[in-house]
Amino acid sequence: MRIFFLLLFFLISFIATAQKTFWASKVVAFSSEYSDAKTTKENRAIQALGKPSKLPQVGISACAWQPLTQNNTQEEFLIVSFDTLMPIQQVAIAENYGQGSIVRVEAFDEFDNLKTLWINRSAPSNEIGKMLNLVLSKPTPYKVRSIKIVLNTTRTKGWTQIDAIGISQATTPIRAVVNVAKNLPAAVLKENLGSNINSAYREIAPVISPDGKTLYYTRWEHPENLGKDKNQDIWYSELQNDRKWSMARPMAAPINNTEHNAICAISPDGKTILLNNVYLKDGSMLKGVSMSTKNDRGWDFPKALAIKNFNNKSDYAEYSFSPNGRVLILTGQFRETNGGKDIYLSFQQPDGTWSEPVNAGKVINTAEDEGTPFIAADGKTLYFSTRGLSGYGSSDIFVTRRLDDTWLKWSEPENLGAGINTPEWDGYFSVSALGDYAYYSSQENSIGDEDIFKFKVPESIKPETVIQLTGGVFNYVDKKLIDAKIKVQSLTDADTVCVTFDPQTGDYKLMLPAKKTYSISASKKGFMPFSEILDFSKENNFKEIKKNIFLLPIEAGQRMTLNSVFFEQSKFDILPNSYPELDRIVVVMKENPTMEIMLEGHTDNQGDWNANLTLSKQRVEEVKKYLADKGVDMKRIQTQGYGSTRPVASNNSEEKRKFNRRVEFMIVKN
Template sequence: MRILLFLLFFLISSLSFAQKTFWASKVVAFSSEYSDALTTKENRAIQVLGRPNKLPQIGMSACAWQPLTQNNPQEEFIIVSFDTLMSIQQVAVAENYGQGCVVRVEAFDEFDNLKLLWANKSAPTGEVGKMLNIVLQKPTPFKVRSIKVVLNTNRIKGWSQIDAIGISQATTPIKATINLAKNLPTELVKENLGKSVNSEYREIAPVISPDGKTLYYTRWKHPDNLGKDKNQDIWYSELQGDKKWGAAVLFPAPINNNEHNAICAISPDGKTILLNNVYLPDGTMAKGVSMSTKSSKGWDFPKALNIKNFKNKSDYAEYSFSPNGRVLILTGQFKETQGGKDVYLSFLQADNTWSEPQDAGSVINTAEDESTPFIAADGKTLYYSTRGLSGFGSNDIFMSRRLDDTWLKWSEPENLGPIINTPEWDGYFSISALGDYAFFSSQENAIGEEDIFKFKVPESIKPDAVVQITGGVYNYSDKKPISASINVQSMTDKDTVCVTYDPQTGDYKLMLPAKKSYTISASKKGFMSISEPLDFTKETNFKEIKKNIYLYPIEAGQRITLNSVFFEQSKYEILPSSYPELDRIVSLMRENPTMEIMLEGHTDNQGDWNANLLLSKQRVDEVKKYLASKNINMSRIQTQGYGSTRPVSSNNSEEKRKLNRRVEFMIIKN
């Protein structure tokens, strides 16, 4: 039976391998490649590598190999190799433009002998482009090391381009396909937001607030725009009680001025916006990106982000930022580029400057222009627009997911499908933290030149679920709200989120990816900062949580439970997840050099009474040692273990016993 199963598995695996298409992975040699002073990797020989970037559409593309000249009486050629060495029965050449110029296809065997596979004996058909499928009568009697494609560009007037070269052991013709997102519904409906939002003019660049209740966007040449030239200005519309969008309102100064204004992104609390261009004091603009924060007095004058070596060669750029505010996603053309305008990443530094833009890599970027990036509230799912990947029209909208914490590894981009992507230019995708509706710009079925549309997001292209936390920070003694800094630390990775709470501008608001655990704390000079755990590991859908944080004034007699100090079960070794909490105590004692404290250990009533008493003392002694290791004088720290003698809850359930297993911190002297 095992032998039969093995043979069946072997046959299925062999059949799958035989049907697989291997696309060229390395350029071995070529006769020439196009280049000029304005290009980098566009139309170079390397563009022939990988799966087709243009087909099944036809036409010219920067993502295809193009010989240096057109109508060359001398033959041109390119030789490519593959991630395999095998006998083949098919070669596919993606002729996206200038179809009919391929005159020969040859193969090098494993000993580098050149073998003719096919010669073109037909006259050109007049087609612009297509997939040339060369299916052999039988498999090659040798293993193919590389393929040589020979062109006579004089056969077709104008430029000739090759999009990709593939090989297979199958006889079924290889086709170029669009990498569609999985499980897209056939009845997906896109809805024009109507005349309250759109007009006969051009509406672009929608940015939906994380709570889905305010839509910001840009209007081009609208008669109510500022300035004599009526350049693009920012407008917004608010969702009404009947779920319809209210009349558009012009965003106030100083955000709108006489120049080109556009909002790129908004923070989870809605109090910080990212703006295209640098606002100069004289009212003019420069290349770059700015940030404005809302206070009780309104939006402040936009401040430029200081990005190291920001030298964008392109006239255009778009921006987005991660929900934690520490990663800037931008498009532009810098010294490292896949060709044209790429998606880049810049990281916030300790001195509040931003790192030099780093190319997001060839999985995301192509030799064509990439534009309008938007990172979802999960900090993981990226939507952007490009014409450098097989699609349905001009620019299409694609989705990719971040694979690790470097922000440089991404999943293969997936096309959002023909209902969203049209034959025209499509881009500016934005989705709320709820993940219910997405918004984008499109010309198809527009009231004017270009409109804002929305659609209900299918599961397969939704971002991962997030949890929205809102609340305030209060003085524990008098229960009055106080301004403070709020910090959230992931327990599973190094991700942190920091926001400022101001009672005059409303509750703080955070969006945190679900399926993870965190600690949250607030800090303010003169108060003790103690963290609390947040466990969202079982959350799979969007959820709203109200979380008020209380700060304890630094005064003698003040007692606090250290909720985020953890130990191994029945042991006294401190777990690393406790360090952030303990480091906050270190900072507090450094800021208050005369402070003396008492650390008290408590357990539940499970197990031997004497053992629990000893364990509680050992645990607080370990905490004391940790503080001393951070140069806190041990004479300032007293310890006491109480075992199970001072419960704060009953011990009749595990949830209640957890409350009794604790370390408490009390100020003896301030």
């Protein structure tokens, strides 16, 4: 029986290997490759590696190998190897341009002997490009180490390009396919947003606010744009109660000026916007990116982000930023480019500056231009446009997911499908935190040169679910709004969000990925810090949660519960997730050196009465010890354990009993 299963396993493995296509993984040698002063890795021999980047479309591509010259009377060749050593029965060559130039295909065996597989004795066809499938009558009697393609570029007019080279043991012709996202509907209803948004002019780059209620976009050469050249200005529209968009209006100065203005992204609370270019006081612009914050008087003058070694060789750039505001996603041509304009990442430093842009990697960047990045409210799902991956038009929209906290590992990009992408240029994808509708720019069926459209987002390309947390910060005593700093820390990973609450600009608003547990804290000088645990680990759907925060003024007699201090079950050992709140108390006591406090311990009524009393005393003594170890004089800390004698809720259910298990903090002297 064991032998049978082993044989079955090897048979399944053999069938899987026989059916698999192995694409070239290494360049061994080549006769020449295209290069000029304006290119980096475009059309180099390495562009023939991996899966097809152009096919099933045909035409010129920077993601294909191109010999240095056209109509070379000498033969050109390319030799590539694979991540396998096996007999083969098929070679597939993606001829994306100059089809018919291949005159010979040869193979090197495992001992580097050269074997001829095919000689082209036919005249070139009139096809621009195609997948050349060489299916052998039987598998090679030797294992193939590498493949050599020989070209006679005089056989066709213009350039010759090779997109990819694959081998297989299968006889079914290898085809180039578009990597389409799974389970997309056959048709997607795309709605032109109409004349309140679109015009006879060009509308691009929509940015929907996270709450889905304000749409910003860029409009070209409209008569109401500023400046004599009417360059490009930022316009916006608001969603009305009838679910229709208001007539769009241009943003006022200083956001719009006589130069080219464009919005790139907006923060979860809608109070900070990212703008293309650096604004100078004289009205001129420089390359870069700026940030403007909304206050009670409107949008302030955009401030440039200081990005280390920002030297973009491309004339164009786009930007997006993570929901926590600490990661900048940008496009441009910096060091380590894969060719053309790539997606890069810059990280905010402790001093507020930004790190040198780091290339996001070959999984999402190609030798063609990548652009229009948009990171969703979940901080993981990235949408962008490129023509460097197989698609349906001159530029398609793709989705990829961040795989770890480095921001440098991404899933293989998936095309949003022919129902969304068109034969024309598509890009500037934006989706609200709710994840219901997406907005993007397209030329297909547009009123003018380019319009803004929306469609209902198919489930498989939606961002992960987020929770919208909103509210205000109040003085616990008089219930009046106060400004404060708010910090939300994930207890699941390293993600942290910090915002400053200003009562003049409305509630704070945070977008937090669901299925996690968070600690929320707030602080203001003269008040005791606040913290609480928010458990969203079981939330599967978008939800708006109102969370008002009350800060206790540092005054004798004031009392508060330490909501984020935890102990091991039935023990007095402090759990590590309690440290942040206790550390905040240390800071306050050091800032107020005359303040004295009382720590009171409480339990529920489960178990032995005396044991609970002892446990409550032990727990507050442990908190006192922690504070003392951090530099607080023990003489300033009194303790008292009350066991189960002072409940604040019923003990009839676990849901209510948990409120009775607590440590309270009272200011004895300030």
